[in-house]
Amino acid sequence: MARYRESVCRFCRREMTKLFLKGDRCYSDKCSVERRNYPPGQHGQGRPKHTDYGIQLREKQKVKRIYGVLEKQFRNYVGLAERQKGVTGENLLVLLESRLDNMVYRMGFASSRAEARQLVTHGHILVNGRKVDIVSFRIKPGNVIELREKSRTIPSVEESLKTVTRRGVPEWLDVDVANFKGVVKALPTREELPPTIREQLIVEFYSR
Template structure:
C-alpha cells in the first residue's frame, strides 16, 4: 500500500488528533462518511486496526515499512511497543519535525528529500534515515534552505522540544543526545494494541 496523499482532516476526524500529520483542527468532531454521526459498536479487531492506522498516518510510513519496524522492534531488547515508537521517533523526518524545523512530518520529509538537511555535515536526502545519539542535524548552507527553516522555527508544529534533542536557533542546528522517552511522544496511542494487531496477523 502506497503512502497516503488524500485529505488529511478526513483522517484526523476518523482517528483523532495526529500532531505529525497536520496542524489544522477539523470543523466537525464526528467521523466522516454517511454513518459518521451514528453509534458504532467496534470489534476488538477494529480498535487494534485504528491504533495501527494512527501510527501509520502520523509518521507517514507505508504498511510494508511499519511491518518492517515491528519485526525490528521484536528483535531488540525491551518492551516491543516502546521500542517501535522509539524507532519511528528517531527517523530523520520526525527528528527535523520535533526540532521545529518543519510544521508537520510530511513537510519535514519534503525538506529532507529536497536536500535541505545535513547530518554530521553531510547532506542526507533519505527521510527514513535512523538518527543516533551524537548526530548533529543542520540546515544546508544555502540562502533558500536557511530562510525556509527560519520561517518554520518561528511557528513550530509542536511547542516543546523533547529532552533527547537540543536546538541552537542561531546556528540552525540540532543535536541528538539520546533516545526519546515515552512521555515525550506527542501521539496519544496504545502501542500494545499495535503489537497485538501484528501478532494476530502473523
C-alpha cells in the same frame, strides 16, 4: 511510493483525534477535529460497534498516519522492534521517533512531518556535516542535524521556527535556532512520548 492526494484532515477525523498533519492549522480553530468531531462519510455520526480487532486496527492506522509510514515499512518496524531487547511496543515508538524526517519535525525546522520529508528528500538537511536525503535514515544519540546554508532562507522553514515554541521541543533534543542546528542528546524514553498512543494494541494486532 503510494501518494495520498486528498485532504489529510480526514485522517484526523477518522481517528477522532489530532494527528498534527497540517502544521499550524492543527493549532487553530480551523482544525477539522474541532469543527466536526466525528468520522467522515455519510455514516460518520452513527454509533459504530468496536470489536477488539477494530480497536487494534484503528490504533495501528493512527500511528502509521502520525509518522507517515506505509504498511510494508511499518510491518518491518514492528518486526525489528520484536527482535530488539526490551518491550516491543516501546521499541517500535523509539524506532519511529529516530527517523530523520521525524527529527527534523521535532527540532522545529518543519511544521509537519510531511513538510520535513520534503526538506529531506530535496537535500536540504545535513547529518554530521553530510547531506542525507533518505527520510527513514536512523538517527543516533550524538548526531548533529542542520540545514544547509543555502536552505536557511526557505520561507516555510522561517515560519516554522517562529512557531516552534508553541509546539515545543523535546528535552532529548538540543536545538540552536540561530544556527539552524540541533543535537540529539539521547533517544526518547516511553515517558517522553505521547501518552495517547497505545502501542500494545499494535503489537497485539500483528500477533494475531
